[in-house]
Amino acid sequence: MANITVFLCRCFGEIDNAIDFDLLRKELSKDTSVSSVSIVDSLCLEADIEKAASQIKETKADRVLIAACPTLSRGNLPVDGLIKEGIERHKIDLVDIREGCAWIHGNDPEGAVKKAKDLINMGLAALQHKEASKDMRVSVHPDALIIGAGPAGLAAATSLAKTGFKVNILERASAPGGMLRLISQLYPTGEDAADKLNPYIDEVENNHLITFYPQSKISSIEGCIGNFTVQFSSQGEDNSIQSGIIIIATGAKIFFPTGLYRYGEIRNVITQMEIERQFLKGSFDAKKPVFIQCAGARDKERPYCSTICCPASLKNAMRLAGENPGSEVFILHRGIMTPGNVLEKYYRDALSMGIQFICFEEEKPPMIMGNDRVEHVEVYDAVNGITRKIETDLVVLSTPLVPNDDSVRLAQMLGIEVDRYGFFSESYPMHPLETKMDGVFICGSARWPVASDQAILQGRAAAMKAVSYLRQREIAASTLSRVPGPKSGHARVVPDSCTGCGNCVAACPFEACHLEKLEDRHISKVDMMRCKACGNCVSVCPNGSMQIPEHNYRMVGEMIKRAF
Amino acid sequence: MAGFEYICNRKKDAVLVIGGGVAGITASLDLADAGQSVHLVESDSHLGGQVSKLDKLYPTDHCAFCLLWTDVKKCMEHPLITVHTLSHVKELKKESGKYSAVILKNPHYIDEKKCIFCGRCVEECPAGAIHPGWEHAWPPSFVIDESSCTKCGNCAEVCPSGAINMELREEEINLVVNDVIWSTGFKEADLRHLKEYGSGTHPDIMTSMEFEDWTAEGGINKGEIVKRSNHSVPQNIAFIQCAGARDLRMIPSCSAVCCMHALKQAGWTKRRNRTIDCYIFYTDLRTVGRDYYRYSLREFEGTEIKLIRGRPGLIHPLPGGDGIAVQFENTLTRKRELRKFDMVVLNGNIQPSLIQYRPGQDEKTAIPPMDKEGFFNTESDETSTFACGFGLEPADVAESVIQASAAAMGVMNKETDQT
Structure with missing residues (x-):
């Protein structure tokens, strides 16, 4: 029989004002599982916790029930204090009788006592059947793996290397740099992209802590935080590396607007990236260029703003206007997206340079006129309410960034999520670079379209x-919790009764369940490092073979029985 | 294993983080998790900053408190983080690569570690000076407002846990730190000298932070949308974007967060009371983050928020105080209109909270270089200035925490360079 010590906290009269503790004590002492009931003034001050701990040691109580205020108030203080005093977590239970009982039922003392009794009874039932999950420790491989060597990946790699960690970079192309290699100048500083990139490339080449694998293709990723094993081929050779964490910086690709605005059909309708390519070769001659924003973005198919295209158009428009004196530059837009102080000033600079902005509506896109080459653009100017015919010799389409083709494949290998458009998505809005999988981080345009300076910032933040994680020698599964305090256990399979139906595998959002082959059948297996104790698997298991020991069937059943 | 050894053996010299908003909390937690000890200075009575004053966060419509609370608690309980609330930096000097700082810490007359949140002191206080700092602050505790406190000592007599000590005096804490991270955040600018917005002329003309507080689910009205003048349900609300912002007379920059903020507020207004008509007067609807554009479409189509492109020229209370006249031109239809609104929410007038300071004006506080609008200019002094959040550039929650982590990495890398 269990030997439970119950602490009833008066909270200096806050609780026993409404709840008759004598009655409660009388009722509780009838319960055979309760060995002693102590009424205390408070439990959350330091002296109280010490006193309670020594009392528990004296009475040699197995388990402790604390009836006080909830965790969100001060209830976790006695619980944490007793854990520090050496009492195991699953042997302590906390019941809220202040906010949830005494305070809201202050005008109904009889009801309050009844509710407190029910709550405490449920707590007693829980304590008698609560079990503890096993913990697991994984030793951390101190190397980092970065997938993608664009500005985000390079920034992450150099930051980690400077801090003293060994870094492996996998890159699909043969040289580092990513999309920055295709761009001539950066907004809003006008700095050469190469100048921004070269210090990072030098660092990658010269720092002995960084290993760069060009032309690589990943075939499989296994393991969990602390110990990922990645199989890949680089320059035709198969290879395998281990790493403690993975940073995804695979970037995005440029959308080609085939069929839009007669792109590909007539000459002189080009994309923003093509004009960048021309600028890389030298100057560009266009007297009357027209930029069209949101070509393929903010429409039904891609209902998002790609962030970088408005400032990029401002940059190229100002460059064309500066290099070709006397030219007339138009930007046709659906709202110029230049948030912030720097970009807003950039927009004002463009206005003062004489670049003309015409706002059009989604339903009335500009028309490209001309036979084999563009001659003029017809656009309905939504602000002035007139249709304007703009003579032009060049139309530049601002197209959005779209996710890489293999982003879904990579996400599946890692067990992380992509959003509705195909960009990697975070699991928790307040931690925008962390994913569902511990130890897998996302940054740069692989996460969401960003400019290079933001990508570099995100790379450093991900690092x-x-x-x-990398600084720890070992990581315990129980510490991989997103909330303060340890995780509330892990799912556990009863191997004898598991039929291997696979329901849990399908239900697990963290890819923690998988089927393992035995001699005659399959059974489910839970990876503790990935399990977040959400309980999805427990609810779909047809015969109760999947349990979370801290919240097992018997315990919950007993609790419900005592409540009604 | 080089990195591991380095991190484990590193000197435990502290970093000073100024500002305990979401950026400061993230920077502190990141540094502390990497083994660096941190002093976090916050002028308010609790951590959380401006996000703690928000009801919901876009674009996921999460409750702001739920997301913030876990990090606040981690921060308060982290063994390597020393949190100084109700404090400000009195002196900060840079000497031979290090900073010596003097922190002026105002007393918490109510000890957070002992307050059981029973509220007896509130009932006893004759001046009404005691209130919860933030309903969800961690640890939960009441705060005495020093400006209205008469020091009668009634509260200390009734406090059952002995948490109140009125004898406490402000103290100065001297610190020597290796680095400083500035995460000082934003404040609302006073719109009263832009007369056309009518700020302060009528109780139903509010700023968006006031509206957020007024309509918060956990606030005084429990999520009800009512007028501040007579507590009746308004028929229509006008959300005015770029009030004071993108305006060379006041804040030339775009405040970046207000378009989404207005969409969120209008959407939630509609969700709570479908009968209220919501109008958003915008210049460009800037929706550049993940799902932000979809959020704007959803709010527009799903809940019929009326978007009007144009900035009102005059907002003025109607005679008799019933309603507010808004004169505007819809720039897409080119029609000039004068319409009566029951409530007006002014959005966009936010600026860095250190804007009134000038670098170098005071020898004692080494404020980093700033541009004219009060944003830190980190490029000019890249090696020693680390800033994040709205003080660096207009940023929402996601951007602020990314900047915070990046600033923390900057501190780590700089330390390595020196060793």
């Missing part, structure tokens, strides 16, 4: 997030 910072990685440091906190």
Whole structure:
């Protein structure tokens, strides 16, 4: 029989004002599982916790029930304090009788006592049947793996290497740089992209802590935080590396607007990237260029703003206007997206340079006129309410960034999520670079279209997030919790009764369940490092073979029985 | 294993983080998780900053408190983070690569570690000076407002846990730190000298942070949308974007967060009371983050928020105080209109909270270089200035925490360079 010590906290009269503790104590002492009931003034001050701990040791109580205020108030203080005093977590239970009982039922003392009794009874039932999950420790491989060597990946790699960690970079192309290699100048500084990139490339080449694998293709990723094993081929050779964490910086690709605005059909309708390519070769001659924004973006198919195209158009428009004096530059837009102080000033600079902005509506897109080459653009100017015919010799389409083709494949290998458009998505809005899988971080345009300076910022931020894991020798599964305090256990399979139906595998959002082959059948297996104790698997298991020991069937059943 | 050894053996010299909003919390947690000890200075009575004043966060419509609370609690309980609330930096000097700082810490007359949140002191206080700092602050505790406190000592007598000590005095804490991260955030600018917005002339003309507080689910009206003048349900609300922002007379920059903020507020107004007509007067509807554009479409189509492109020229209370006249031109239809609104929410007038300071004006506080609008200019002094959040550039929650982590990485890398 269990030997439970119950602490009833008066909270200096806050609780026993409404709840008759004598009655409660009388009722509780009838319960055979209760060995002692103590009424205390408070439990959350330091002296109280010490006193309670020594009392528990004296009475040699197995388990402790605390009836006080909830965790969100101060209830976790006695619980944490007793854990520090050496009492195991699953042997303590906390019941809220202040906010949830005494305070809201202050005018109904009889009801309050009844509710408190029910709550405490449920707590007693829980304590008698609560079990503890096993914990697991994984030793952390101190190397980092970065997938993608664009500005985000390079920034992450150099930051980690400077901090002293060994870094492996996998890159699909043969040289580092990513999309920055295709761009001539950066907004809003006008700095050469190469100048921005070269220090990073030098660092990658010269830092002995960084290993760069060009032309690589990943075939499989296995393992979990602390110990990922990645199989890949680089320059035709198969290879395998281990790493403690993975940073995804695979970037995005440019959307080609085939069929839009007669792109590909007539000459002189080009994309923003083509004009960048021309600028890389030298100057560009266009007297009357017209930029068209949102070509393939903010429409039914791609209902998102790609962030970088408005400032990029401003940059190229100003460059064309500067290089070709006397030219007339138009930007046709659906709202110029230049948030912030720097970009807003950039927009004002463009206005003061004489670049003309015409706002059009989604339903009335500009028309490209001309036979084999564009002669003029017809656009309905929504602000002035007139249709304008703009003579032009060049139409530049601002197209959005779209996710890489293999982003879904990579996401499946890692067990992380992509959003509705195909960009990698975070699991928790307040931690925008962390994914569903611990130890897998996302940054740069692989996460969401960003300019190079933001990508570099995100790369460094992702590296910072990685440091906190890489610096540990070992990681315990129970510490991989997103909330303060340890995780509330892991799912556990009863191998004898598991039929291997696979329901849990399908239900697990964290890819923690998989089927393992035995001699005659399959059974489910839970990866503790991935399990977040959400309980999805428990609810779909047809015969109760899947349990979370801290919240097992018997315990919940007993609790319900005592409540009604 | 080089990195591991380095991190484990590193000197435990502290970093000073100024500002305990979402950026400061993230920077502190990141540094502390990497083994660096941190002093976090916050002028308010609790951590959380401006996000703690928000009801919901776009674009996921999460409750702001739920997302913030876990990090606030982690921060308060982290062994390597020392949190100084109700404090500000009095002196900050840079000497031979290090900073010496003097922190002026105002007393918490109510000890957070002992307050059981029973509220007896509130009932006893004759001046009404005691209130919860933030309903969800961690640890939960009441705060005495020093400006209205008469020091009668009634509260200390009734406090059952002995948490109140009125004898406490402000103290100065001297610190020597290796680095400083500035995460000072934003404040609302006073719109009263832009007369056309009518700010302060009528109780139903509010700023968006006031509206957020007024309509918060956990706030005084429990999520009800009512007028501040007479507590009746308004028929229509006008959300005015770029009030004071993108305006060379006041804040030339775009405040970046207000378009989404207005869409969120209008959407939630509609969700709570479908009968209220919501109008958003915008210049460009800037929706550049993940799902932001979809959020704007959803709010527009799903809940019939009326978007009007144009900035009102005059907002003025009607005679008798019933309603507010808004004169505007819809720039897409080119029609000039004068319409009566029951409530007006002014959005966009936010600026860095250190704008009134000038770098170098005071020898004692080494404020980093700033541009004219009060944003830190980190490029000019890249090696020693780390800033994040709205003080660096207009940023929403996601951008602020990314900047915070990046600033923390900057500190780590700089430390390595020196060793």
